[in-house]
Structures are given as C-alpha cells and as structure tokens.
Amino acid sequence: xxxxxxxxxxxxxxxxxxxxxxxxxxxxxxxxxxxxxxxxxxxxxxxxxxxxxxxxxxxxxxxxxxxxxxxxxxxxxxxxxxxxxxxxxxxxxxxxxxxxxxxxxxxxxxxxxxxxxxxxxxxxxxxxxxxxxxxxxxxxxxxxxxxxxxxxxxxxxxxxxxxxxxxxxxxxxxxxxxxxxxxxxxxxxxxxxxxxxxxxxxxxxxxxxxxxxxxxxxxxxxxxxxxxxxxxxxxxxx
Amino acid sequence: xxxxxxxxxxxxxxxxxxxxxxxxxxxxxxxxxxxxxxxxxxxxxxxxxxxxxxxxxxxxxxxxxxxxxxxxxxxxxxxxxxxxxxxxxxxxxxxxxxxxxxxxxxxxxxxxxxxxxxxxxxxxxxxxxxxxxxxxxxxxxxxxxxxxxxxxxxxxxxxxxxxxxxxxxxxxxxxxxxxxxxxxxxxxxxxxxxxxxxxxxxxxxxxxxxxxxxxxxxxxxxxxxxxxxxxxxxxxxxxxxxxxxxxxxxxxxxxxxxxxxxxxxxxxxxxxxxxxxxxxxxxxxxxxxxxxxxxxxxxxxxxxxxxxxxxxxxxxxxxxxxxxxxxxxxxxxxxxxxxxxxxxxxxxxxxxxxxxxxxxxxxxxxxxxxxxxxxxxxxxxxxxxxxxxxxxxxxxxxxxxxxxxxxxxxxxxxxxxxxxxxxxxxxxxxxxxxxxxxxxxxxxxxxxxxxxxxxxxxxxxxxxxxxxxxxxxxxxxxxxxxxxxxxxxxxxxxxxxxxxxxxxxxxxxxxxxxxxxxxxxxxxxxxxxxxxxxxxxxxxxxxxxxxxxxxxxxxxxxxxxxxxxxxxxxxxxxxxxxxxxxxxxxxxxxxxxxxxxxxxxxxxxxxxxxxxxxxxxxxxxxxxxxxxxxxxxxxxxxxxxxxxxxxxxxxxxxxxxxxxx
Numbered sequence: 001x002x003x004x005x006x007x008x009x010x011x012x013x014x015x016x017x018x019x020x021x022x023x024x025x026x027x028x029x030x031x032x033x034x035x036x037x038x039x040x041x042x043x044x045x046x047x048x049x050x051x052x053x054x055x056x057x058x059x060x061x062x063x064x065x066x067x068x069x070x071x072x073x074x075x076x077x078x079x080x081x082x083x084x085x086x087x088x089x090x091x092x093x094x095x096x097x098x099x100x101x102x103x104x105x106x107x108x109x110x111x112x113x114x115x116x117x118x119x120x121x122x123x124x125x126x127x128x129x130x131x132x133x134x135x136x137x138x139x140x141x142x143x144x145x146x147x148x149x150x151x152x153x154x155x156x157x158x159x160x161x162x163x164x165x166x167x168x169x170x171x172x173x174x175x176x177x178x179x180x181x182x183x184x185x186x187x188x189x190x191x192x193x194x195x196x197x198x199x200x201x202x203x204x205x206x207x208x209x210x211x212x213x214x215x216x217x218x219x220x221x222x223x224x225x226x227x228x229x230x231x232x233x234x235x236x237x238x
Numbered sequence: 239x240x241x242x243x244x245x246x247x248x249x250x251x252x253x254x255x256x257x258x259x260x261x262x263x264x265x266x267x268x269x270x271x272x273x274x275x276x277x278x279x280x281x282x283x284x285x286x287x288x289x290x291x292x293x294x295x296x297x298x299x300x301x302x303x304x305x306x307x308x309x310x311x312x313x314x315x316x317x318x319x320x321x322x323x324x325x326x327x328x329x330x331x332x333x334x335x336x337x338x339x340x341x342x343x344x345x346x347x348x349x350x351x352x353x354x355x356x357x358x359x360x361x362x363x364x365x366x367x368x369x370x371x372x373x374x375x376x377x378x379x380x381x382x383x384x385x386x387x388x389x390x391x392x393x394x395x396x397x398x399x400x401x402x403x404x405x406x407x408x409x410x411x412x413x414x415x416x417x418x419x420x421x422x423x424x425x426x427x428x429x430x431x432x433x434x435x436x437x438x439x440x441x442x443x444x445x446x447x448x449x450x451x452x453x454x455x456x457x458x459x460x461x462x463x464x465x466x467x468x469x470x471x472x473x474x475x476x477x478x479x480x481x482x483x484x485x486x487x488x489x490x491x492x493x494x495x496x497x498x499x500x501x502x503x504x505x506x507x508x509x510x511x512x513x514x515x516x517x518x519x520x521x522x523x524x525x526x527x528x529x530x531x532x533x534x535x536x537x538x539x540x541x542x543x544x545x546x547x548x549x550x551x552x553x554x555x556x557x558x559x560x561x562x563x564x565x566x567x568x569x570x571x572x573x574x575x576x577x578x579x580x581x582x583x584x585x586x587x588x589x590x591x592x593x594x595x596x597x598x599x600x601x602x603x604x605x606x607x608x609x610x611x612x613x614x615x616x617x618x619x620x621x622x623x624x625x626x627x628x629x630x631x632x633x634x635x636x637x638x639x640x641x642x643x644x645x646x647x648x649x650x651x652x653x654x655x656x657x658x659x660x661x662x663x664x665x666x667x668x669x670x671x672x673x674x675x676x677x678x679x680x681x682x683x684x685x686x687x688x689x690x691x692x693x694x695x696x697x698x699x700x701x702x703x704x705x706x707x708x709x710x711x712x713x714x715x716x717x718x719x720x721x722x723x724x725x726x727x728x729x730x731x732x733x734x735x736x737x738x739x740x741x742x743x744x745x746x747x748x749x750x751x752x753x754x755x756x757x758x759x760x761x762x763x764x765x766x767x768x769x770x771x772x773x774x775x776x777x778x779x780x781x782x783x784x785x786x787x788x789x790x791x792x793x794x795x796x797x798x799x800x801x802x803x804x805x806x807x808x809x810x811x812x813x814x815x816x817x818x819x820x821x822x823x824x825x826x827x828x829x830x831x832x833x834x835x836x837x838x839x840x841x842x843x844x845x846x847x848x849x850x851x852x853x854x855x856x857x858x859x860x861x862x863x864x865x866x867x868x869x870x871x872x873x874x875x876x877x878x879x880x881x882x883x884x885x886x887x888x889x890x891x892x893x894x895x896x897x898x899x
Contacts, residue, residue, distance in 0.1 A: 029659070029873030031830075032846035035762075035859045040870030041834050041842075047827040055827040060871065064658040069870030070651055073661040076858035077874025080850045082774070082881070083891040090887050188893055197886040198893065205890070229894050 028060035029071065033079045040069045048107070053100040061104055087201065094205045098212025098226070105139060106220030113138040116227075138223040144181035145206050145228035151177055205229060243333065247297030248453055259296035263289065266332030267301060267373070273324050274305060275374045279317040281308035281348060282375025286364050290371040295452045298414065301335055304361060304370065306346045306378060312652065318345055348378060353646075354639030356632060357381055359393035388480050389604060389628040391430050395473045396599040398422055402466055403560055403586075403597045410462040413447050413455045419469060420445055427476050435479065444468060466557035470582055474602075480622070481603045487623035491607070491680070491687040493616070494697055521554045522563075527578075528689050530611045532587070533604055534681040535633040536640060539673040540576040540587055540598075543691050548577040549612055550588075556581030563588060564595040578612070585609065604629060607680075617687060633681050640674060641745035648738035651866045659873070667734075668716055671741055678745060691716070702744060704751040708736045711756040729786070730756035731861040760860050761839030764789040767829045768847040769797040772806050779810045781850045787857040791838050792816045795829040850879055 034056060041047075044062040051058040063071045084090045111134040151173040158166035179186075185199050206228045217224035251259050271283050287302035288294060311317045322338050329335045343358060351357055357365075362382040364370055370377065398419055402410065409415045420439070427436040440448055445468070447455050526546040532538035541547050552559035560581060567590055579586045579597070585608060587598040602609050603625050610619035651660060676694055679686045688694045695713045699706045711730035718727060736753050743751045764782060768775050775794075782789060792814050796803055798821070807818055819836060821829050834842050843859050845851060855874070862872035878895070881888045 029871065030876055031844055032849045033844075033855075033874050033876050035841060035843035035863070035872045036834070037863065037870050038834055038837065038840050038842060044870070046834065047830045049825070049827045049831075051827060053826075055830065060658070063871050066870075068653060068868050070653055070866075070868060071659050071871040071873065072651075072862050072865065072869045073659050074858045074862035074872050074874050075661075076854050077862065077872060078852040078858075078877055079845055079855060079874070080852065080877045080879035081846070081891075081895075082848045082850075082879045083895065084887065085881055085885075087887050090890065184893065188889070190889065194886070194889060198889050201886050201890050202894065 028057045029073075031056040032081055033077065034059075035077075043069065051100070051103055051107075053096055054104055057101065058104040058107065061108070087204075090201070091205060091208045094209040094229075095212045098209040098214075099216035101213050101226060102217025102220045102222045102224050105137060105217060105222045105224060108137070111135065111137055114140070116141045136221050136223055140223075140225040141227040143228045144177055145210075146225070147177040148174065148181045202229065240333065244297045245456070248295070248456055251296040252453065256296065260294075262332075263294065263296065263301070263334065266328070266335060270303070270325065270328040270332065270335060271373045273328050274303075274321065277317070277321060277324060279307045279311040280305060280321070280375070282306045282377060283373045284377065285371040285373050286369060291369065297334070298452055298456065302344065303335075303341065303373070304344045304346060304364075306375070307348060309348045309352050311347065312349045313347060318342075321345070350639075351378075351381060353642045354635055356635055359390045360397060363390050363394060386429060387628050388430070388484075388622075388625050389632065391426055392477055392480060392601050392603055392625070394426055395423065395476060396601050398426075399469065399473055399584075399599040400597055402462075402469060403557075403564075404594075407462065407561065410465075411459055413458040413460040414452065416460050416462075416465045416469075417447055417450075417452070417455050419465075420448055420472075423469065423472060423476070424448075430476075430480060432476060432479055435476065439472060442468075463555045463557040467555065467582065470556060470584055474582075474584060477601050477603055481625065482622075484622040484624040486620050487626055488618065488620050489607075489626070489685065491617045491619075491685050493687045493689070494693040521552065521559060523551045523553060525549045525551065527611045528616060530607060530616060530687065530689075531677050531680040532600065532608055534607075534629055534677065535636050536674045536677040537636065538587070538598070538600075538605075539670065539677070540589055542669070543672060543676050543688060543694060549580060550577055551580045552582075556584075560586070560588075560597065564597070568595045578608070580612065585612065630682055633677075637674075637678055637745045641742040644738045644741040644745070648742070649735055649867050651868060653868070660869075664734075665719055668712070668719070668737070671737055672716070674741070675744065698744070702740075702751040705736075705740050705744075705753045708733070708740060708753045708756045712737065728756075729857065731857065732756050732758040732864050734861075734865045758864055760841050760863055761790045762787075762841045762843055762856055762860060763791040763793050763833070763837035763839045764856070765793050765795070765830070765833035765837065765842050765844045766847055767795045767797055767826060767833070767844075768799065768803060769824060770799045770801045770803070771847045772799070772802045774848045775803060776806045776809070777850055778845065778847055779806070779814060779816075781852075783810070783813050784853050785851065785856050786853050787860060788814075789843075789856060790815065793819065793833050793837055795819045795821055795832055797824050797826070797829055798822050849876075852877075 036059075040063065044059070044066050047055045048058050060071055063069050084093055112131055113134070114137075116139075151170050155167055155170035155174065158164075158170055182199060185195055185202065188195060188198070190198070210226055210228055213224055213226040247259060250256075267285070267289075274280050274283055284304040284306065285302065286304060289301045305321060307317060307321075322342070325335070325338050325341070329337065343360070346357055346361055356362065363386055365382050366384075366386050402419055405415065424436045424439050427433075427439065439445060444464070447458065447460075526548050529541045529543060529545055529547050532540065550563070552563075560579060563579065567588065570590070573590055576587060576589045578600075579588050584602075585600040585605070587596075587600060589596045589598065600608055603622055606619045606621035610616070672691060672694060675698065676688045678684075679688055679694065679697060686697060688697065692713070695709055699709050702709075708730075711728050712733055714725045714728040715730065715733055717723070717725050732754065733756055735758075736756050739753045740751060743753075766775070766778065779792070782792060794807060794816060796818060804818075807816055810816055817838075819832060821832060830844065833844070841859070841863055843856065845855075858874060859872050863869055876895075878888075878892045880892070
C-alpha cells in the first residue's frame, strides 16, 4: 500500500537547494521488508515510540528529509506476505492503519494546505499554501474514489430535491468517473463475478481506511483526506 | 492562431505602434528574467538572437534565452523541470518568447562544465563570438577558449539540419522558416571563410527570398521538401569544403574478432519490427551493418555493442520520407530500437525517445567511420586530419569528465531534494559503462573495433590485468541479466563500487589498475518481532535457512507470546544463529529499537512473522548497502503469498497491497 505525505518545503529560503516550487508525494517501505544501517537509525533518532502502526512511515519520512541518508529500493530483495485471511481481518487492519496515519503528518510540524491530484501513477501537487500562522495542516488527495462518492451523493440529493438537470449532470459525471475508478480491477484477469466481489471489497476497505484516517488525523489537528487504495507501482525489471 | 497573431503584430509594427511592441517585448523579457532569476539554481541568464543585437522584427524576432545553472545543480536534479514550469508560466502571456521544448537545449549546467564536459557547440560558438548579452548574474569566465573550430561549425550545420526536420511541419511550410535557416547557414559559411560559397548561395534563384524583407517573406509559402533538399545539398558542400582544406588521414581499425569473417559487412536485409508498415510503399530499402561505434567521443551511445544496425535508405524525397518515418515510428510503443537513415547519402540516427522521435544528423567528416561502414568498409576510413585531431581532443576531455563523475559517485549517492526512494536501473548502468569503454577502445591509441561484448571483456582483461577478476564477475553478471547462464551465476555483490573504481582509472589511462575484490561482506542481523504466531514463525525461520546468503544472526523479540513460540525457536536453534529477547509489553516500536540496539551486526533487516523470505532476499539487501556508504535504508518488494483457498480477500491483497502474486 502506498501512503502519500507532503514533503517539507523550505519557504524561509535558508537552504537554497530546499526551496522548490514542485513537491511530490512520499513513498515508504513497509516494515515487513525494511533493512536499516544502525548508524542511520541512531542519526535520525530510532523508531518513534509514539508512532503506533505508522512507525515505518515515520521512519522513512525522517530518512527522506535527512541531509545525508537515503532509502534505496533493491529489486531482488523480495519477501512474501500472507496478509489477513478474512474480510473482517482486512477491514480492521485498514481501519487500524487509517487511525494512526495522521501522526506522521502532524509530526512534520508543517501548517498549511496541500492539495494533490492522483491520476493513475502521476502524483501532481495541485496547490500549496504554507504558513506557520495557519492553525492546522490540511492535506487532501483527490482520487477517482472521491469523485465517484461525491457524484453519488449529488445524484441522491438531486433525486430528493427533484432537480432532473442536476441528476442528469451527476449521471454523466458518474459515467466518466466510475470506469476510471474501476480501471485497476478491470485489468485483472479473473471471472466477472470475482471482479464484482473484488470491487465491493475494495470499496469497503477504501471507506474504512479513508474514514479512519480522517477521524484519526483530527486528533492530531490535521485535516486529512488520504489517498484511497490504488494499485501499487508494479513496473520493475523483468 | 499563432500565425494570425504574428501577422497582426508584424503589420502593426510597420506603423508608429512599433514603440508599443518594443515596450511589450522589453516588459516580457524583464518579467521572464526576473521569474527565472528567483530560482536558486539559476546562476546567470544570457540573451542571444536578433532581438538582443538591436535589430528586432516584432512578431518574428528570436528572443533566445540561455539559462546557466550553478554548480550545485546536476542533471539528476529536478531543477530543469521547475525552470520549464516557471518559463512556461510567463510564456503563456508573452507568446513571443517561444515554446520551451525548443529552448530546452539552452540550459547550461555549470556542474557538467566543472566536471570537464565541453559545453554544447552552439553555446561555445556564440560565447567565442562574443554575441551573448548578460541579462542577469555574471557571465561565467573561461568556458570556451581559442578560435572557433571546424568541428563546432560542422556541428552547427548538423543542428540546422535537425532543426529543419523536427520543426512543426506547419512552420516548415512557411518561407520565413527557410529564410532563417539559410541565413544561418550562410553566416556559418562566412565564419569559416567560405565567402565565395556564401555569395553563390545568396545568388541562387531558388533562394531569392533571402534578399526580401522579413515582412514580405512571412506571408509566402514554400515547399519544405524542395527546400530541405537544397539545405542538405548545400550543407554537404560546405562540410566537404571544410574537409578538403586539410590533409586527409587514413585510419585503420584493428578488429578484435578472432576470425576476419566476423568483420565482413553483412549485407543481408534485416527485418526491424516496423518494416511491415512500409511493405506496400516501396520507398525504403533496408540493409544492415554490424554495430560500429558512432564517432569516437562517448556521446552517441545509441546502439548496443552486439548485433546489427538497421540502415534505411530513403528512395523518395528526403524530407517527406523522414517525416513519414517519424510519424510511423512515433505511433509505435517506445522501444530502444534506434536505426540509421540515409537520405541522399547523408546519414541520420532515428531514435525513439519517450515523447518524440528524434533525428540526429551524422556528418561525413566527424562520423567518417560510420559512412565507411555503410559503404562496406568496417576497418578503414579516411577523414580530415585536423577534424580528427579536434575530435580526439574533445573525446579525451569527455572521457576525463566521465572518469570524474565515476569518481565523485563512487560509494556515495548524491542526495537530491526530490526522490524519497532511490533506485537505479542496473542494466542501464552496466550497459552504458560498456558502451563508453567501447568508444574509448575505438579511438587513439588503441584504434580497435569491438563488435561483441565478449571481445571487449577479453580486450579489457588483457589490457588491465589488475581488474581481471572484477571484469570476469561483471561479465557473468551482465550475461545473467540477459538470461544467459552459460558463464555461471555470480554472487559478487560489490560490483557497483568496483565498476566505479575501474571506470575512473581506465578512462584516465591509468598505467596499472587496482580494483577491490568483487565480493564483500557486511554483518546482517535479521530482526523478527513475534507474538503468538508459532506456526507462521516456523515457516519464516524455515525460509531463512534457505537463504543464499545466510543471516549472521537472527534476533527474535518475543512480545509476550503464550503459545509454542519458544519451542519453535529451540527447534531451529541448530540450523540458524538464533538469539531471543523478551519484551513483556506488546509495543512494536520499542521492540524494533531493542533489536537495533542489541543486534550484533551493523545491518538490521526487519521481516514480519507473517512473511516468508525469498532465497535471494539477504543477498540483495547486502548488495544494496554495499552500493554506497550513505544508503541508510534498503527495502524491496512485498509479494503476495496466496492463501490455500482463493478468496476475494486474497484477490484484494493480490491486486492492491502487493506487487505480485
């Protein structure tokens, strides 16, 4: 799973190499396959004891922002993970991750607004406003999942209000957004019924994760609309 | 749309409104310079072109900005993208600035120049002529010295040919486009003291528009195919005239193949993947030549060492033929399939880049060896002695610069502000190094012709016995990468560091080369945190016993298990160097810190108890850390271990959480 975080932007211009108009999302290594040099761990301050369930995100974040140490992907370093075996196990796992993912965001100490647009594998920062005087950190990742949900809500509202034009507009929007949202599943090689079930599970986990992340982040005074779950980058050397 | 705008501006600037345009131009230049200057990577901004030489034609003038980036910024940096972004934001308002893709070549990296790379030819020429105007910052000193060389002029002529081919066909249909090109060509001929030739060009009937004013020329159309043929013919004549001024030098290359038959040119027709598309229209004849180096400097590394280069001889008009070829190849999915195109006897490389199809002209002077190879003679060619000497000097400078880069990047990965996770395509790194070494062997003093990678390795082993062990391992590794296991597997894990060591010595012509052993060892502790998962833990430990590179220590933290975890650990005690720690509280971050602090070795590899390690896992982790001293964290991929029974949850993990099932 890929969790996105905004990177630091040195708006004070103290460090010329750090002031950049374009910032990208942040990828981390999961703890189940992460190797660390002891010197690096000590330099960046070990695992954070408060970062329950998001300690790997937090650690990789500090490596990415440290002036010297870097994180390296080695294609042949592969482990196989069993994952949860039941639907309930999966949903509670996603709920758990979601609840704690706000902490590393809060820990960055950044205040401001970051808007990302995630189009497939392109992660574009749409807009950024950063200020120490701003009371909170707002971080929103626009994905097709949110478009589909927003349009469905619009459709229901339009039907309730009896506004036919609005309903038609919502349906047209859904016809555009739904195939995009389902594109990842459409590419899977499996039976039609299995795809339908997968789409339902995917939707349910997305709801669990995004709601948990939103609620969990509020505790840390971060308004987070997280990236919904999408297919990880699988381009690798064959 | 742009045409209309240009036409209006052009006509209005004949009236007293001209001064308004002068103000708009000045404002636009001031704004874009100010915006670019605010970027910390920009060290200075220079202007070139007719506008800065105080003879502007509003609506048509070239406002050419050259942006010099300071030494801290390298090509790997994101600066170029950010500068494009800043530029395009201003260009949207001030259209006369010209679109960015055409200006991209105007970025000058001082870091490249500091490493010893020569700056681009067009910049060098303008710098030497003193036609650059400083708009911001301070013009860097001593970038290029001496008089303008023959090679620089010839490269400029090549650039003009490329420009005519890659320009938007809509522009190429206009006479003004060709007036620009031929004016520049005449200026180049005059620069190299071919005044008679320049006069003849001016008097040509088909180039009568050179005498007309820009405003008049702007509204006329022109046949691009005919014009390009004229350009090609004139360029060829100028290049030949430059070549004929100096004594010719005959060069003989020594083929490295064991038998002479290998070097005989293969004249059989080959079938590139896109041949089918040309089958109906009989306009191209396909042949192929063995893959020879393109020139002697390490910059045209388009073709692999082995195999054949496809040569496409255009039987039709060069301009239409090349345009058709670009379009056809552009429609195909991107690939590494580069080829040579021969148009009226002039050679081009056609190369499919990720976003467009590029054409690189190869003139018959600087790339005489390629022309000889196409004519069927791989081992002998003739070129102007002066140009050959210039080429050699430039090649030597570039090899030294590359050696510098290899030295700088040995054991250290430069920390860039953007990537969070670093990764390098090993195939590309090794293949590139081999192509550079082949180019090195092709020039003086070796003058060898390498047609197979194995020959190159034999040649290098013979020349540098100090690096023989490393070269053998590298060759094995390289073969395995392409699925050829005939030389056996290699467990050499320090190849990356050794490659850098070898390259910076070999490219500077070191007499004796010393390279570290290609095998190195780092102590690795595998850290596992477990709680009541005895069954899963047993599977994990079992997989750890099958590691190709066994762990030096397995440190298990028992986070308060109440099942048979201890029993399992004892079972594996004889097969793995297991140590166990207890932490009564179920606290994962604390347990991880405990592992880091009490591990016996420098590297700690965490794996979860519900995972199974692949046999090469630790070997890859060790190789990762050996690449550079400042690599602090190494990760890889997490694949899915399918459940005994397929279920939707299982499908979910397969699709969204893991990279592969």
